[in-house]
Amino acid sequence: MNALLLSQQSKVIGLIIFVLLCALFMVCSVMFGVTTYSWSTVADAYLHFNGSNEHLIIQSSRVPRALIAATVGASLAVAGALMQAVTRNPLASPSLFGVNAGAAFFIVLAVSYLETMAERIPLVWIAFAGAAVSSGIVYLMGSLGRDGMTPVKITLAGSAVTAFFSSLTQGILLTNGKAFDQVLVWLVGSVAGRELHMLASVAPYIVTALIGALLLSPHMNVLSMGDDVAKGLGQRTAYVKCAAAVVIIALAGGSVATAGPIVFVGIIIPHIARYLVGPDHRWLIPYCAALGALLLLTADLGARFIAMPKEVPVGVVTALIGVPFFVYIARKGVERK
DSSP states (O other), X not given: OOOOOOOHHHHHHHHHHHHHHHHHHHHHHHHOSSSOOOHHHHHHHHHSOOOOHHHHHIIIIIHHHHHXXXXXXXXXXXXXXXXXXXXXXXXXOTTTTTHHHHHHHHHHHHXXXXXXXXHHSOHHHHHHHHHHHHHHHHXXXXXXXXXXXXXHHHHHHHXXXXXXXXXXXHHHHXXXXXXXXXXXXXXXXXXXXXXXXXXXXXXXXXXXXXXXXHHHHHHHHHHTTOHHHHHHTTOOHHHHHHXXXXXXXXXXXXXXXXHOOOOSHHHHHHHHHHXXXXXXXXXXXXXXXXXXXXXXXXXXXXXXXXTTTSOOOXXXXXXXXXXXXXXXXHHHHHHXX
């Protein structure tokens, strides 16, 4: 995709608009659903709390849900942008390269058979471990051979690792009814029913990782030119890739621990952001964060009304949006060849 010709001022204005839209959709997320609350009711839930059901639902359910959707959407989008830069693969994302699947498998394994460990070790650390293990396997498999890592090899490796960990996860669920009941909705990807303490436990890591992504953005510009060019310009590519991997693991692992393995956000948003502001990661990263949050907030709102009064998990909505987009990107890649 070719980027639109936007000036620096236009990019700043565009980013501000998307941030304001995120704020607007967060307010809508709090107000609308099976039960609709007025703005005054939402404000009174914090300014004049009276213990009513409406105020309790707003504080304990609606507000945490909106915050988690925005945080997870931003995290997955930025992780996808970094993965596409490191691998130089337009299809790279945490959901397709096994990062989410590995984190999900480790969490299901801990909940099912290592209950004592799951109680002692926060789930976020278990998710980080799973994301790191799966990322390492994909990188090693994609780098085998004399020609090193290529987009095709790492895509195949990511697909194989995703299928492997997903199969192991399904096997555990089939043999452990207790685990099936606990994690079924979470595995589809959902921000419903999440509590604020779940976000609080991962927020420090996600915020630190997002800052790290911004600091890495100039280095991503150099790295995206190719390893040989980057080394010729004096960049220590190994260190940059390791730093990017740590950031990706923190973003993807924290997102999975909070909302489950939500798919396709990491593919859709980087391409849209790249179309708007070009390949400069100094703009691409903040645009991905804003657009990713906006996408998941919008998907979550849609999930409430598709099958009213029941709700569809937000992961299903992102899959419905993402599959056609994925096919489009894949076809564009084939056409270029």
